[in-house]
Amino acid sequence: MKNSQNTPKIYVGTYGRYNSGSLFGKWFDLSDYSDAAEFYKDCYEYHRNEFLPELMFQDWEGIPDFLISECSLYEEAFKYFKAVSExxxxxxxxxxxxxxxxxxxxxxxxxxxxxxxxxxxxxxxxxxxxxxxxxxxxxxxxxxxxxxxxxxxxxxxxxxxxxxxxxxxxxxxxxxxxxxxxxxx
Structure with missing residues (x-):
């Protein structure tokens, strides 16, 4: 999955920053994570300087639309990525x-x-x-x-x-x- 051109990635910002006029965030490569809990932990750690950050997925690549929305990633997404990578x-x-x-x-x-x-x-x-x-x-x-x-x-x-x-x-x-x-x- 790491070498694939279709590696799933999400640009994660927060609603708070977005509402303040900022698109500040970071691209997260989902192949670096084994499950959603690990991914969300890193997202919240990245946005730790905000009080109760509400994550916003502003863009994504290599992720089918049925697995993601602006504010959530389906919990089985990592199992899907593993199955597809094989x-x-x-x-x-x-x-x-x-x-x-x-x-x-x-x-x-x-x-x-x-x-x-x-x-x-x-x-x-x-x-x-x-x-x-x-x-x-x-x-x-x-x-x-x-x-x-x-x-x-x-x-x-x-x-x-x-x-x-x-x-x-x-x-x-x-x-x-x-x-x-x-x-x-």
């Missing part, structure tokens, strides 16, 4: 899409492990390569993997409409987000 870039992007667009995690109340299990069952892969349309690319792979046309004569195979079949697949059963395909569960 994934390749495509899979990490897909997991973020899954959390935000498909299952609305963490708002849905599920824990991270349960969400990861669901993701591993639903995720079919990234299809943004050789073809212009990820859905059609997935459909070609689906037809090949299922052996759907295995017994069909080659003359008939040439007339199979992959695009039309793909539209049907994605009407009920599959979803695509930025080239990532998921089974609708």
């Amino acid at each position: 994934m390749d870039d495509d899979r990490a992007e897909a997991f973020e899409l899954y959390c935000s667009n498909i299952v609305s995690w963490p708002a849905n109340g599920n824990d991270l492990e349960e969400t990861l299990e669901g993701f591993n069952e639903a995720y079919q892969g990234y299809y943004g390569g050789v073809m212009k349309d990820p859905k059609t690319e997935f459909t070609y792979q689906y037809v090949e993997d299922t052996g759907m046309l295995a017994g069909a004569p080659s003359v008939l195979e040439r007339y199979f409409d992959y695009e039309a079949f793909g539209k049907d697949l994605f009407l009920d059963g599959y979803s695509e987000y930025n080239g990532h395909v998921f089974i609708d569960i």
Whole structure:
């Protein structure tokens, strides 16, 4: 996580200073912390010269919007960062899409492990390569993997409409987000 360009960082100021016209604060690299308690401890220590500082997250990088707001960081964020750091870039992007667009995690109340299990069952892969349309690319792979046309004569195979079949697949059963395909569960 330390070497990643997407290392999560937060610029932390306080509402008191902001209301006084100051953007005084500091960038905190979240990869330096093992959990939220450790992070908040450092934030309060940095702003110790203020009486009861009310922290304000004025900017952030590498943190999905569903994990952060102007005044709070979701408590499971560090577990999320650890899980994502163990994934390749495509899979990490897909997991973020899954959390935000498909299952609305963490708002849905599920824990991270349960969400990861669901993701591993639903995720079919990234299809943004050789073809212009990820859905059609997935459909070609689906037809090949299922052996759907295995017994069909080659003359008939040439007339199979992959695009039309793909539209049907994605009407009920599959979803695509930025080239990532998921089974609708």
